[in-house]
Amino acid sequence: MPKKSFRQAVNEALRQEMERDPSVVVMGEDIAGGMGAPGEDDAWGGPLGVTKGLLAQFGRGRVLDTPISESAFIGAAAGAAATGLRPVADLMFVDFMGVCFDQIFNQAAKFRYMFGGKAKTPMVIRTMYGAGFRAASQHSQCLYPVFTHIPGLKVAIPSSPYEAKGLMIQAIRDDDPVIFFEHKAMYDDEEEVPDEAYTIPFGEANFLREGEDVTIVAIGRMVKFAREAADQLAREKIDCTVLDPRTTSPLDIGSILESVRETGRLVVVDEANPRCNMATDISAQAAEQAFDALKAPIRMVSPPHVPVPFSPALEDEFIPSVEKIGAAVRSVMAAPARRAA
Numbered sequence: 001m002p003k004k005s006f007r008q009a010v011n012e013a014l015r016q017e018m019e020r021d022p023s024v025v026v027m028g029e030d031i032a033g034g035m036g037a038p039g040e041d042d043a044w045g046g047p048l049g050v051t052k053g054l055l056a057q058f059g060r061g062r063v064l065d066t067p068i069s070e071s072a073f074i075g076a077a078a079g080a081a082a083t084g085l086r087p088v089a090d091l092m093f094v095d096f097m098g099v100c101f102d103q104i105f106n107q108a109a110k111f112r113y114m115f116g117g118k119a120k121t122p123m124v125i126r127t128m129y130g131a132g133f134r135a136a137s138q139h140s141q142c143l144y145p146v147f148t149h150i151p152g153l154k155v156a157i158p159s160s161p162y163e164a165k166g167l168m169i170q171a172i173r174d175d176d177p178v179i180f181f182e183h184k185a186m187y188d189d190e191e192e193v194p195d196e197a198y199t200i201p202f203g204e205a206n207f208l209r210e211g212e213d214v215t216i217v218a219i220g221r222m223v224k225f226a227r228e229a230a231d232q233l234a235r236e237k238i239d240c241t242v243l244d245p246r247t248t249s250p251l252d253i254g255s256i257l258e259s260v261r262e263t264g265r266l267v268v269v270d271e272a273n274p275r276c277n278m279a280t281d282i283s284a285q286a287a288e289q290a291f292d293a294l295k296a297p298i299r300m301v302s303p304p305h306v307p308v309p310f311s312p313a314l315e316d317e318f319i320p321s322v323e324k325i326g327a328a329v330r331s332v333m334a335a336p337a338r339r340a341a
Contacts, residue, residue: 001192001194002192002193003190003191004165004190004191004192004193005161005187005188005190006158006160006164006182006186006187006188006189006190007048007049007050007187007188009161009162009164009165009168009193010050010126010164010165010168010182011045011050011051011053012193012195013164013165013166013168013172013197014026014051014054014088014168014172015053015054015057016169016197017168017169017172017173018054018057018062021086021172023084023085023086024062024085024086024172025062025063025080025085025086025087025088026051026054026062026064026087026089027063027064027065027066027073027076027077027087027088027090028046028064028089028090028091028092028126029046029065029066029067029068029073029090030044030046030047031045031046031051031054031055031063031064031090032055032065046092047092047128048184050090050126050182051063051090070091070096070097070099070100071099071100071102071103073089074091074103074108074125075107077089077108077123078103078104078107078111078121078123078177080123081108081123081177082119082121086122086123086124087123087124088124088125088126088172089123089124089125089126090126090127091126091127092127092128093127093128093129093135093139094127094128094129094141094142094143094144094181095139095140095141097127097146104125104147104177104179105147105150105153108121108123108152108153108177109151109153111152112152113151113152120175120176121176121177122172122173122174122175122176122177123178124168124171124177124180125178125179125180126180126182127180127181127182128181128182128183128184129141129142129143129144129181129184130142130184130186130220130271131185131271131303131308131318131319132184132185132221132315132316132319133185134310134312135184136310137307137308137309137310140315141307142220142270142271142272142273142277143272144179144181144219144220144248144272144278145272145277145278145281147179147249148248148249148251148278148281152176152177153176153177153179153249154171154177154178154247154249154250155181155247155248155249156168156170156171156179156180156181156202156247157181157219157220157245157247157248158180158181158182158220159206159218159220159223159224159246160186160189160223160224161189161190161191161193162191162192162193163200163206163244163246164182165194165198166199166200167180167200167202167246167247169197169198170200170202181220183220183221185221186220189224200246202246202250203247203250203251204246204255205243205244205246205252205255205256206243206244206246207241207243207255207259208227208242208243209227209230209240209242210241211234211239211240211263212239212262212263213238213239213240213263213265213333214238214239214241214263214265214266214267214329214332215240215241215243215256215259215260215262215263215265216240216241216242216267216268216269216329217243217244217245217256217266217267217268217269217282218242218243218268218269218270219244219245219248219269219271219272219278220271221271222270223242223244225269225320225321225325226242226269226325228322229325229326229329230242232322232326233329233330236330238329238330240329241259241262241263243255243259245278245282248278251281253282253285256282257285257289257290260286260290260294261290261293264293264294264295264296265295265296265332265333266282266283266286266298267299267300267301267325267328267329267332268282268283268298268299268301269300269301269302269328270300270301270302270320271302272302272303273302273305274300274302274303274304275305277302279300279301279302280300283298283300295337296332296333296335296337297332297335299328299329299332300328301320301328302320303318303319303320304318
């Protein structure tokens with residue numbers, strides 16, 4: 001099986017779905033090059049080259065360069081989805097969601113409900129998120145909790161190239177609007193990815209490692225850090241389960257609770273700011289529904305509640321790390337056993 005980067009995996013998913021289904025179109029800023037520009041009839045493929053090559057194969061009728069107006073092209077994608085196409089819109093940085101948020105949460109997310117279940121909105125919004133790229137506070141946020149909060153939206157956060165391809169194909173084939181989060185620091189990550197098309201169902205968590213002592217739930221890029229921490233902790237005879245939810249809406253809370261009931265300890269790793277993020281939501285659900293199984297307080301590993309710093313040293317300190325995850329696991333292992341009521 002060939003190795004592919006995260007970038008290549010997303011590109012291949014888009015290409016294969018466009019070949020399979022002529023109703024799939026992609027649109028966004030800088031994905032097809034300016035009309036009338038000299039040189040090759042192609043573009044870099046967005047700021048990090050994810051859609052490069054699609055224009056040459058599918059033409060400007062299906063690879064649509066848009067004005068720098070997120071409210072316009074996200075609104076156009078919602079309308080196109082409601083009238084028969086399957087658009088994949090490139091929001092570029094999730095930090096720009098404020099420009100087009102009404103089109104997402106007040107329009108696309110509600111069409112199925114507003115029209116009594118008779119309308120479908122099969123659109124995907126691809127967007128980059130996350131710190132570690134030295135892109136400062138306006139281009140580095142983790143805003144998936146905002147979209148997870150909104151009924152009618154599905155939210156996918158792949159943690160690897162293999163996950164990215166399968167979740168993207170599933171997202172394109174889904175009949176509801178999907179916000180697809182791609183961590184900008186992961187585009188060069190590589191692993192084995194099948195050449196053929198495949199899907200990964202939404203709402204089914206992935207157990208990457210199973211252990212008896214602690215459950216670690218990690219999201220997106222944090223899954224890689226959690227696995228590294230678990231490998232280190234194994235040398236200390238601490239046996240960890242590492243669980244990747246894959247999607248935050250729908251969230252496979254059943255698998256999380258099942259694991260917590262087996263280990264009795266929970267650490268949740270989330271790169272989003274700590275107030276009302278996914279770590280707080282998962283922790284609350286575990287405390288409510290599996291309280292009797294808990295042997296120690298739940299620990300959350302998240303950044304501080306501040307904007308992402310531009311200083312490289314401060315940005316590195318801001319991001320949850322392997323060391324911080326390891327410290328959180330050791331703290332729940334060292335906690336005194338909780339007395340039963």
